[in-house]
């Protein structure tokens with residue numbers, strides 16, 4: 065059976081926890097909800113399974129208790145270096161995370177080790193297509209790559225076509241984006257008669273969605289470039305591809321590794337709570353150990369991934385990790401254009417108008433662009449003529465994303481889907497990677 069002591073520095077985590085148990089109200093509340101204590105966690109690695117999780121709701125409640133950073137931040141503003149938010153929609157609440165300057169420098173150095181393993185260095189000119197906003201991903205990317213001496217071209221505010229022109233003009237060697245955005249760049253390049261394999265881009269670095277092996281192969285062939293991946297959370301957990309990339313020479317999925325001295329991440333079976341073995345799937349439980357200002361232990365990410373034990377990757381590293389391209393949300397949320405969408409939240413908005421009998425949402429790729437089509441079955445007697453517009457606006461306010469709303473009052477095509485064997489049809493379908 066997998067043991068935490070085989071792949072993580074649980075003793076370091078226990079030391080941090082013991083310090084915080086004496087002074088940090090958030091950690092004290094966590095220990096109060098647990099069937100273990102700091103002393104047991106220092107002597108028994110198996111006791112870590114008994115330390116209660118930190119959930120997103122715990123962090124949101126903590127922020128309400130003491131805005132803006134929560135009781136978990138025991139440092140004063142002058143001692144903090146950078147503040148980031150999680151990428152969720154405002155309506156669901158955003159986690160706020162803070163870090164000191166020495167810890168931020170340490171984080172950037174930790175990123176640097178992984179970026180070097182991917183072959184990034186001063187010779188690289190990088191097309192950064194992610195926005196640099198309040199979420200951690202954008203700003204940390206810029207800072208970490210710049211610290212390595214790489215040239216970071218911040219292209220997020222340009223049109224897709226203008227990004228391609230900038231990539232050609234500067235001769236960028238690396239492009240960073242979501243898998244969909246890499247597809248979009250490819251599609252717009254095709255329209256413009258640009259052969260992306262003739263650009264100087266030889267590395268594509270992606271995150272935020274699971275992808276098929278076929279997608280990796282096709283994308284690498286189209287760009288004549290190798291794909292790498294990272295996985296990270298706003299709270300500071302981070303894992304990167306090694307030199308093997310997303311797909312190794314044998315055509316097998318690569319590994320995203322983390323440094324076990326800086327992170328004590330557990331991959332546990334969601335049902336049994338047991339640590340999973342190499343190659344098995346489980347939920348990522350993150351203990352980043354990167355922020356003294358905001359010490360967090362056992363964050364339940366609601367992300368599921370395939371565990372790779374130390375030494376199992378073809379690179380031979382003793383760092384543990386997760387399999388490339390296989391992270392999936394467990395809570396039913398979808399990530400569209402990098403934004404988390406909660407179907408239950410959208411559903412409440414849709415039914416709040418009172419004219420809707422049923423609906424379907426199809427998330428798809430249109431010309432390489434992520435789009436959401438919302439089909440509504442409306443109640444004909446009461447439907448206002450601008451229902452599609454009204455609802456589209458309301459959803460945009462709530463989620464920050466646009467929906468293509470199509471209203472029908474003809475229930476003929478819907479009835480056979482909503483009756484019979486499948487009592488509850490799947491209202492949300494993700495067709496992006498088909």
Ligand SMILES: [Zn+2]
Pocket residue numbers: 306307308319321377378379380381
């Ligand atoms: Zn590796």
